[in-house]
């Protein structure tokens with residue numbers, strides 16, 4: 310293996326992978342090498358550009374810590390996360406569409422009773438959210454876990470606020486016998502993904518804005534059903550058609566309707582105007 314050239318170098322590297330024991334790893338590594346080499350050939354990468362790419366990826370790594378995942382952000386903003394999501398969640402017709410997980414989920418969010426306020430003391434517009442968890446045929450799924458996380462009224466996740474000691478605007482509920490769940494929160498707002506790192510530099514170089522349309526994240530699970538990770542988006546948001554992470558699906562958009570002060574659907578008497586939103590989720594059976 311000497312005197313390798315532009316035209317036979319790829320084959321030489323691929324030949325080296327022939328001894329890879331794990332068949333799936335071999336398939337992935339071979340495809341990666343082929344596409345990487347083809348990419349370099351196609352754009353005729355200069356040495357300066359190659360070094361710039363290495364330094365960019367190094368900066369992406371340096372930006373990561375236990376609260377910040379710049380590689381996921383890179384994957385999200387290049388549409389890779391949504392492609393992986395689409396390939397891995399080919400759920401049957403009738404089940405709720407999935408979307409990007411994002412970097413702000415936290416395990417161990419507090420458990421709440423239905424009707425609780427998951428955003429107690431958080432600035433924002435009070436919102437009553439209710440819905441049902443059903444199977445693909447519309448039959449109620451009782452005891453499903455509804456795991457919720459969202460930004461505060463100013464567009465920040467709790468993990469982004471260094472001064473906070475406890476989680477906020479996140480929690481876990483359980484559906485009742487009719488598959489229903491309901492809670493109070495604050496109306497989500499559109500917000501920029503973190504853009505003070507190399508991914509932000511990349512977005513600016515591409516002339517792109519960093520915004521996501523307002524949404525609430527949901528993760529739904531119940532024994533015998535496939536987990537669903539998704540969002541519910543606020544109808545009318547100005548970024549629905551330009552989400553920086555390509556995550557919007559029309560079936561996930563719902564109205565958040567403003568009401569004057571008065572009695573809310575769960576009987577709470579509101580002294581201020583508030584919003585009401587409703588969304589039903591449909592789970593697919595395992596192995597469907």
Ligand code: BEZ
Pocket residue numbers: 382385409410411412413502503521554
């Ligand atoms: C989010 O919606 O939380 C999110 C998703 C992808 C990148 C950044 C944030």
Ligand code: FE
Pocket residue numbers: 411413521524526
């Ligand atoms: Fe989000």
